[in-house]
Amino acid sequence: MAKLNENFFKLKKNYLFIEIAKRIKAYSETNPEKAKRLIRMGIGDVTLPLAPAVVEAMQKACAEMGVKETFRGYEDSGAGYDFLKEAISKYYKGFGADVSADEIRISDGAKSDCGNIIDIFGSGNIVLVTDPAYPVYVDSNIMNGNEVIFANSTEENGFAAMPDKNVKADLIYLCSPNNPTGSAYTYAQLKEWVDYATANNAVIIYDAAYEAFITEDDVPRSIFCVEGAKKCAIEICSLSKTAGFTGTRCGYTVIPNELVQKDSAGQDVRLADIWARRQGSKFNGVSYPVQRGAEAVFSAEGQKQCRENIAYYQENARIIASACDELGIKYTGGVNSPYIWLKCPNGMDSWAFFDKLLSEIQVVGTPGAGFGKNGGNWFRLTAFSTHELTKEAMERLKGLLK
Numbered sequence: 001m002a003k004l005n006e007n008f009f010k011l012k013k014n015y016l017f018i019e020i021a022k023r024i025k026a027y028s029e030t031n032p033e034k035a036k037r038l039i040r041m042g043i044g045d046v047t048l049p050l051a052p053a054v055v056e057a058m059q060k061a062c063a064e065m066g067v068k069e070t071f072r073g074y075e076d077s078g079a080g081y082d083f084l085k086e087a088i089s090k091y092y093k094g095f096g097a098d099v100s101a102d103e104i105r106i107s108d109g110a111k112s113d114c115g116n117i118i119d120i121f122g123s124g125n126i127v128l129v130t131d132p133a134y135p136v137y138v139d140s141n142i143m144n145g146n147e148v149i150f151a152n153s154t155e156e157n158g159f160a161a162m163p164d165k166n167v168k169a170d171l172i173y174l175c176s177p178n179n180p181t182g183s184a185y186t187y188a189q190l191k192e193w194v195d196y197a198t199a200n201n202a203v204i205i206y207d208a209a210y211e212a213f214i215t216e217d218d219v220p221r222s223i224f225c226v227e228g229a230k231k232c233a234i235e236i237c238s239l240s241k242t243a244g245f246t247g248t249r250c251g252y253t254v255i256p257n258e259l260v261q262k263d264s265a266g267q268d269v270r271l272a273d274i275w276a277r278r279q280g281s282k283f284n285g286v287s288y289p290v291q292r293g294a295e296a297v298f299s300a301e302g303q304k305q306c307r308e309n310i311a312y313y314q315e316n317a318r319i320i321a322s323a324c325d326e327l328g329i330k331y332t333g334g335v336n337s338p339y340i341w342l343k344c345p346n347g348m349d350s351w352a353f354f355d356k357l358l359s360e361i362q363v364v365g366t367p368g369a370g371f372g373k374n375g376g377n378w379f380r381l382t383a384f385s386t387h388e389l390t391k392e393a394m395e396r397l398k399g400l401l402k
């Protein structure tokens with residue numbers, strides 16, 4: 001009989017988006033007319049199309065694949081083509097992080113690497129995750145049988161959890177700018193985490209999926225902008241939000257050559273070597289046309305076009321933030337991220353606030369409770385809609401709460 005990985009039974013039900021869909025359906029069935037005005041501000045997916053430079057590069061690469069002389073099969077290493085790794089290395093240099101091409105591995109996105117990276121660590125580690133958080137960090141550790149402890153992101157600390165010297169962790173997940181709270185660590189805050197990890201010989205797994213949304217000068221675009229990080233951190237990034245690659249699939253993970261831990265015999269081991277071995281056994285790389293499309297993201301033209309899309313979303317974030325300002329609603333985010341994380345009025349529970357917005361103004365957001373216990377009275381609105389719908393939703397919100 002095949003035994004099962006019963007850690008899966010310990011996972012919380014994937015309840016959030018199923019429950020949201022269920023409530024929208026129930027509402028739409030009983031209120032078909034009103035349901036026609038639904039505005040969805042809950043989605044965490046981009047809506048603008050790929051940049052023309054990206055599409056053109058992918059089309060050209062597809063054409064190459066159809067010609068004997070330029071056809072490509074398996075990539076040698078599966079770690080990504082040099083042309084793309086060089087382009088990413090140069091991109092890092094542009095914001096002051098020294099990352100060489102051989103420290104980068106191309107992936108099919110950040111979600112898989114965030115989950116799979118655990119394979120290189122043994123059992124018995126204490127894993128620290130901020131609460132609230134992107135669910136992948138907790139779920140993938142539970143699947144592997146790891147214990148997870150939490151660092152609280154709360155209103156008091158601006159939803160930017162900081163290290164506690166009395167807590168000893170071996171692995172630390174940080175996401176900045178953060179999904180769902182939109183908050184982002186400054187250089188000084190991130191330095192505290194790097195110092196904590198260094199003191200504890202811990203490894204930080206840093207999810208930088210929203211780095212392209214950063215606007216403030218004191219917020220680093222990469223953890224490797226912080227001194228000491230190359231000895232304690234792994235950075236996982238993605239083109240999903242940067243360049244609208246959610247359906248195209250491409251990301252990258254940086255494991256610095258300097259990042260070593262001791263094995264049980266006391267020998268220094270480079271984490272990049274174990275990850276390379278893991279990926280070499282279980283992953284055969286990202287398709288050539290997608291890597292060419294990704295390369296185009298980092299070209300001058302691609303950057304200009306992608307920045308325009310990001311600016312479009314940032315304007316939506318500004319519209320939401322200014323409505324919250326007008327209403328006196330507390331919130332984090334919006335400045336360095338496409339998310340506004342707002343406090344439900346009058347101490348309302350996040351699901352009750354969800355129901356109120358759905359039934360009274362037909363606006364759909366995401367209840368904070370779905371991201372962890374500290375989200376119980378908070379609510380996420382996303383900037384991935386159109387200007388028109390975002391404005392309309394905010395007018396309705398003002399009408400409801402003023």
Ligand SMILES: *Cc1c(COP(=O)(O)O)cnc(C)c1O
Nearest residue numbers: 109110111134179209238240251
């Ligand atoms: C969207 C998102 C990602 C990107 O995941 P992909 O697999 O690259 O699409 C990673 N981390 C967070 C926190 C996200 O919200």
